[in-house]
Amino acid sequence: MRSMNTGKENTWCMGCGNFGIIAAAKKAITALHDEGVSLADIAITCGIGCHGKIFDYLNLSGVYGLHGRALATAQGIKLANPKLHVISFGGDGDSLGEGLEHTLFAAKRNIDITLILHNNGTYGLTTGQASPLSYTGYKGLSTPLGNVENPFNPITLLMEAGASFVARAYSAKIDHLSGLIQQAVRHKGFSFIEVLQPCVSYNNSYDLYNERCVMMDAIPFDEINARQLAKATEQIYLGIFKQELKPEYCEAIKVQDNPLQRAERLAMIIH
Numbered sequence: 001m002r003s004m005n006t007g008k009e010n011t012w013c014m015g016c017g018n019f020g021i022i023a024a025a026k027k028a029i030t031a032l033h034d035e036g037v038s039l040a041d042i043a044i045t046c047g048i049g050c051h052g053k054i055f056d057y058l059n060l061s062g063v064y065g066l067h068g069r070a071l072a073t074a075q076g077i078k079l080a081n082p083k084l085h086v087i088s089f090g091g092d093g094d095s096l097g098e099g100l101e102h103t104l105f106a107a108k109r110n111i112d113i114t115l116i117l118h119n120n121g122t123y124g125l126t127t128g129q130a131s132p133l134s135y136t137g138y139k140g141l142s143t144p145l146g147n148v149e150n151p152f153n154p155i156t157l158l159m160e161a162g163a164s165f166v167a168r169a170y171s172a173k174i175d176h177l178s179g180l181i182q183q184a185v186r187h188k189g190f191s192f193i194e195v196l197q198p199c200v201s202y203n204n205s206y207d208l209y210n211e212r213c214v215m216m217d218a219i220p221f222d223e224i225n226a227r228q229l230a231k232a233t234e235q236i237y238l239g240i241f242k243q244e245l246k247p248e249y250c251e252a253i254k255v256q257d258n259p260l261q262r263a264e265r266l267a268m269i270i271h
Protein backbone atom coordinates (compact mmCIF):
# COMPACT_ATOMS: atom_id res chain seq x y z
CA MET A 1 0.00 0.00 0.00
CA ARG A 2 1.33 3.45 -0.89
CA SER A 3 1.97 5.99 1.86
CA MET A 4 -0.96 8.20 2.75
CA ASN A 5 1.40 11.03 3.70
CA THR A 6 1.75 13.86 1.21
CA GLY A 7 4.84 15.45 2.74
CA LYS A 8 3.12 18.85 2.79
CA GLU A 9 3.95 21.19 5.68
CA ASN A 10 1.32 20.82 8.40
CA THR A 11 0.03 24.18 9.66
CA TRP A 12 -2.48 23.01 12.28
CA CYS A 13 -1.75 24.45 15.74
CA MET A 14 0.23 22.14 18.02
CA GLY A 15 -2.27 20.06 20.00
CA CYS A 16 -5.20 20.61 17.61
CA GLY A 17 -7.78 17.83 17.62
CA ASN A 18 -7.42 17.56 13.86
CA PHE A 19 -4.25 15.52 14.42
CA GLY A 20 -6.34 12.82 16.09
CA ILE A 21 -8.83 12.82 13.22
CA ILE A 22 -6.21 12.40 10.52
CA ALA A 23 -4.47 9.66 12.51
CA ALA A 24 -7.79 7.81 12.88
CA ALA A 25 -8.62 8.30 9.19
CA LYS A 26 -5.27 6.86 8.10
CA LYS A 27 -5.68 3.92 10.46
CA ALA A 28 -9.21 3.23 9.21
CA ILE A 29 -8.25 3.47 5.54
CA THR A 30 -5.29 1.15 6.12
CA ALA A 31 -7.62 -1.39 7.73
CA LEU A 32 -10.11 -1.08 4.85
CA HIS A 33 -7.27 -1.53 2.38
CA ASP A 34 -6.21 -4.70 4.21
CA GLU A 35 -9.78 -5.95 3.72
CA GLY A 36 -9.46 -5.45 -0.03
CA VAL A 37 -10.59 -1.85 -0.59
CA SER A 38 -8.28 -0.24 -3.16
CA LEU A 39 -7.12 3.30 -2.41
CA ALA A 40 -8.13 4.09 -6.00
CA ASP A 41 -11.73 3.34 -4.98
CA ILE A 42 -11.73 5.94 -2.18
CA ALA A 43 -12.47 9.60 -2.90
CA ILE A 44 -12.47 12.42 -0.36
CA THR A 45 -13.96 15.90 -0.34
CA CYS A 46 -13.51 18.86 1.99
CA GLY A 47 -14.80 22.37 2.36
CA ILE A 48 -13.00 25.43 3.64
CA GLY A 49 -11.78 25.75 7.22
CA CYS A 50 -9.08 24.24 9.42
CA HIS A 51 -10.66 20.82 8.81
CA GLY A 52 -10.18 21.25 5.06
CA LYS A 53 -6.41 21.15 5.33
CA ILE A 54 -6.75 17.40 5.82
CA PHE A 55 -7.09 17.29 2.03
CA ASP A 56 -3.49 18.49 1.72
CA TYR A 57 -2.20 15.92 4.18
CA LEU A 58 -3.99 12.77 2.96
CA ASN A 59 -2.65 11.19 -0.21
CA LEU A 60 -6.05 10.31 -1.68
CA SER A 61 -7.99 11.49 -4.73
CA GLY A 62 -10.90 13.86 -4.42
CA VAL A 63 -12.10 17.46 -4.58
CA TYR A 64 -11.13 20.30 -2.24
CA GLY A 65 -14.42 22.11 -2.66
CA LEU A 66 -15.83 25.56 -2.06
CA HIS A 67 -17.03 26.57 1.39
CA GLY A 68 -20.17 24.65 2.24
CA ARG A 69 -19.98 22.46 -0.85
CA ALA A 70 -18.06 19.44 0.43
CA LEU A 71 -21.18 17.27 0.34
CA ALA A 72 -22.39 18.71 -2.97
CA THR A 73 -19.15 17.57 -4.62
CA ALA A 74 -19.24 14.28 -2.70
CA GLN A 75 -22.73 13.54 -4.04
CA GLY A 76 -21.64 14.40 -7.57
CA ILE A 77 -18.70 12.00 -7.31
CA LYS A 78 -20.91 9.24 -5.93
CA LEU A 79 -23.55 9.69 -8.63
CA ALA A 80 -20.90 9.66 -11.38
CA ASN A 81 -19.29 6.51 -10.00
CA PRO A 82 -21.39 4.72 -7.35
CA LYS A 83 -18.64 2.12 -6.86
CA LEU A 84 -16.43 4.63 -5.08
CA HIS A 85 -16.30 4.96 -1.30
CA VAL A 86 -16.74 8.70 -0.79
CA ILE A 87 -15.66 10.28 2.48
CA SER A 88 -16.41 13.93 3.10
CA PHE A 89 -14.69 15.95 5.82
CA GLY A 90 -16.61 19.00 7.04
CA GLY A 91 -16.29 21.72 9.64
CA ASP A 92 -19.03 23.44 11.65
CA GLY A 93 -19.75 26.02 8.98
CA ASP A 94 -19.14 23.79 6.05
CA SER A 95 -21.55 21.12 7.24
CA LEU A 96 -24.08 23.01 9.36
CA GLY A 97 -23.78 26.68 8.27
CA GLU A 98 -23.24 27.44 4.59
CA GLY A 99 -23.55 23.76 3.72
CA LEU A 100 -26.50 22.90 5.94
CA GLU A 101 -28.91 22.23 3.10
CA HIS A 102 -26.48 19.83 1.42
CA THR A 103 -26.01 17.95 4.69
CA LEU A 104 -29.73 17.61 5.37
CA PHE A 105 -30.59 16.55 1.84
CA ALA A 106 -27.71 14.08 1.56
CA ALA A 107 -28.99 12.50 4.79
CA LYS A 108 -32.58 12.63 3.53
CA ARG A 109 -31.56 10.81 0.33
CA ASN A 110 -29.55 8.25 2.27
CA ILE A 111 -26.86 8.49 -0.38
CA ASP A 112 -23.93 6.18 0.37
CA ILE A 113 -21.40 8.76 1.58
CA THR A 114 -19.60 9.18 4.90
CA LEU A 115 -19.53 12.63 6.48
CA ILE A 116 -16.95 13.23 9.21
CA LEU A 117 -17.83 16.43 11.04
CA HIS A 118 -14.90 18.16 12.77
CA ASN A 119 -16.88 19.78 15.60
CA ASN A 120 -14.58 22.34 17.21
CA GLY A 121 -17.46 24.69 18.10
CA THR A 122 -15.84 27.71 16.47
CA TYR A 123 -14.57 29.12 13.18
CA GLY A 124 -10.91 28.43 13.92
CA LEU A 125 -9.40 29.33 10.54
CA THR A 126 -10.81 32.87 10.73
CA THR A 127 -9.76 33.31 14.37
CA GLY A 128 -12.64 32.14 16.49
CA GLN A 129 -16.01 33.55 15.45
CA ALA A 130 -19.11 31.75 16.76
CA SER A 131 -20.21 28.82 14.62
CA PRO A 132 -23.50 26.86 14.42
CA LEU A 133 -22.03 24.56 17.07
CA SER A 134 -20.67 27.17 19.52
CA TYR A 135 -22.10 26.71 23.00
CA THR A 136 -24.38 29.34 24.51
CA GLY A 137 -22.17 31.98 26.15
CA TYR A 138 -19.16 31.25 23.91
CA LYS A 139 -16.95 34.35 23.75
CA GLY A 140 -15.18 34.83 20.45
CA LEU A 141 -14.37 37.50 17.90
CA SER A 142 -18.00 37.88 16.74
CA THR A 143 -19.54 37.32 20.18
CA PRO A 144 -17.35 39.25 22.67
CA LEU A 145 -20.22 39.40 25.20
CA GLY A 146 -21.11 35.75 24.75
CA ASN A 147 -23.05 33.77 22.15
CA VAL A 148 -26.79 34.13 22.79
CA GLU A 149 -27.80 31.30 20.43
CA ASN A 150 -28.09 27.62 21.26
CA PRO A 151 -25.95 25.23 19.20
CA PHE A 152 -27.41 22.55 16.97
CA ASN A 153 -27.22 19.04 18.28
CA PRO A 154 -25.66 17.34 15.21
CA ILE A 155 -26.67 13.84 16.29
CA THR A 156 -30.40 14.49 16.68
CA LEU A 157 -30.42 16.79 13.63
CA LEU A 158 -28.92 14.13 11.36
CA MET A 159 -31.09 11.38 12.83
CA GLU A 160 -34.17 13.45 12.06
CA ALA A 161 -32.92 14.29 8.55
CA GLY A 162 -32.72 10.60 7.70
CA ALA A 163 -29.07 9.52 8.05
CA SER A 164 -29.00 5.75 8.49
CA PHE A 165 -25.74 5.62 10.48
CA VAL A 166 -25.17 8.27 13.15
CA ALA A 167 -22.27 8.23 15.62
CA ARG A 168 -20.16 10.44 17.87
CA ALA A 169 -16.44 10.22 18.61
CA TYR A 170 -13.74 12.26 20.35
CA SER A 171 -10.58 13.11 18.44
CA ALA A 172 -8.36 12.06 21.37
CA LYS A 173 -9.76 8.50 21.24
CA ILE A 174 -8.15 7.54 17.96
CA ASP A 175 -8.79 3.78 17.99
CA HIS A 176 -12.49 4.30 18.69
CA LEU A 177 -12.80 6.90 15.92
CA SER A 178 -10.89 4.68 13.51
CA GLY A 179 -13.29 1.82 14.21
CA LEU A 180 -16.30 4.08 13.63
CA ILE A 181 -14.89 5.34 10.32
CA GLN A 182 -14.45 1.75 9.14
CA GLN A 183 -18.03 0.87 10.12
CA ALA A 184 -19.34 4.07 8.51
CA VAL A 185 -17.58 3.38 5.21
CA ARG A 186 -18.82 -0.22 5.17
CA HIS A 187 -22.38 0.95 5.93
CA LYS A 188 -24.62 1.15 2.84
CA GLY A 189 -26.27 4.55 3.12
CA PHE A 190 -25.54 7.99 4.51
CA SER A 191 -23.21 7.68 7.47
CA PHE A 192 -22.41 10.54 9.80
CA ILE A 193 -19.77 10.82 12.51
CA GLU A 194 -19.65 13.88 14.74
CA VAL A 195 -16.09 14.18 16.04
CA LEU A 196 -15.61 16.33 19.14
CA GLN A 197 -12.47 18.19 18.15
CA PRO A 198 -10.83 20.64 20.57
CA CYS A 199 -9.46 23.83 19.03
CA VAL A 200 -6.58 24.70 21.34
CA SER A 201 -6.44 28.27 20.06
CA TYR A 202 -10.10 29.34 20.29
CA ASN A 203 -12.12 26.66 22.05
CA ASN A 204 -9.92 24.39 24.11
CA SER A 205 -12.35 21.72 25.25
CA TYR A 206 -9.90 18.94 26.19
CA ASP A 207 -10.60 19.16 29.94
CA LEU A 208 -14.36 19.08 29.38
CA TYR A 209 -14.25 16.09 27.04
CA ASN A 210 -11.68 14.19 29.10
CA GLU A 211 -13.93 14.55 32.13
CA ARG A 212 -17.33 13.91 30.56
CA CYS A 213 -16.94 11.62 27.55
CA VAL A 214 -18.33 8.14 28.13
CA MET A 215 -18.50 5.18 25.73
CA MET A 216 -21.92 3.64 25.16
CA ASP A 217 -22.00 -0.13 25.57
CA ALA A 218 -24.42 -0.67 22.68
CA ILE A 219 -26.60 1.14 20.14
CA PRO A 220 -29.60 2.68 22.01
CA PHE A 221 -32.68 0.44 21.76
CA ASP A 222 -34.88 3.08 20.12
CA GLU A 223 -34.73 6.64 18.76
CA ILE A 224 -36.24 8.18 21.90
CA ASN A 225 -33.49 6.65 23.98
CA ALA A 226 -30.89 7.65 21.37
CA ARG A 227 -32.06 11.27 21.44
CA GLN A 228 -31.93 11.41 25.23
CA LEU A 229 -28.38 10.10 25.25
CA ALA A 230 -27.34 12.40 22.38
CA LYS A 231 -28.61 15.46 24.27
CA ALA A 232 -27.12 14.57 27.65
CA THR A 233 -24.61 17.14 28.91
CA GLU A 234 -23.42 15.89 32.30
CA GLN A 235 -22.01 12.93 30.44
CA ILE A 236 -21.20 13.14 26.73
CA TYR A 237 -21.91 9.79 25.11
CA LEU A 238 -19.72 8.37 22.36
CA GLY A 239 -20.56 5.54 19.99
CA ILE A 240 -23.25 4.65 17.47
CA PHE A 241 -26.66 6.21 18.15
CA LYS A 242 -28.43 4.81 15.12
CA GLN A 243 -27.77 2.22 12.43
CA GLU A 244 -30.47 0.97 10.11
CA LEU A 245 -30.81 -0.53 6.66
CA LYS A 246 -33.01 1.33 4.21
CA PRO A 247 -32.97 2.05 0.46
CA GLU A 248 -29.84 3.85 -0.71
CA TYR A 249 -30.22 6.71 -3.21
CA CYS A 250 -27.99 5.50 -6.08
CA GLU A 251 -29.53 2.02 -5.89
CA ALA A 252 -33.05 3.43 -5.69
CA ILE A 253 -32.77 5.62 -8.79
CA LYS A 254 -31.23 2.82 -10.85
CA VAL A 255 -34.70 1.41 -11.44
CA GLN A 256 -35.63 4.60 -13.28
CA ASP A 257 -34.42 5.81 -16.67
CA ASN A 258 -31.90 8.41 -15.55
CA PRO A 259 -28.42 9.74 -16.50
CA LEU A 260 -26.73 7.43 -14.00
CA GLN A 261 -28.30 4.34 -15.57
CA ARG A 262 -27.54 5.54 -19.10
CA ALA A 263 -23.88 6.20 -18.17
CA GLU A 264 -23.58 2.67 -16.79
CA ARG A 265 -25.15 1.20 -19.95
CA LEU A 266 -22.74 3.21 -22.10
CA ALA A 267 -19.76 2.04 -20.05
CA MET A 268 -20.86 -1.58 -20.53
CA ILE A 269 -21.16 -1.10 -24.30
CA ILE A 270 -17.70 0.52 -24.49
CA HIS A 271 -16.16 -2.37 -22.59
Ligand code: SF4
Binding pocket: 011, 012, 013, 015, 016, 017, 018, 050, 120, 124, 125, 198, 199, 200, 201, 202
Ligand atom coordinates in the same frame (compact mmCIF):
# COMPACT_ATOMS: atom_id res chain seq x y z
FE1 SF4 B 1 -6.89 23.52 15.12
FE2 SF4 B 1 -8.10 25.64 16.15
FE3 SF4 B 1 -5.57 25.83 15.30
FE4 SF4 B 1 -7.58 25.54 13.57
S1 SF4 B 1 -7.23 27.32 14.93
S2 SF4 B 1 -5.63 24.45 13.54
S3 SF4 B 1 -8.99 24.19 14.68
S4 SF4 B 1 -6.33 24.58 17.01
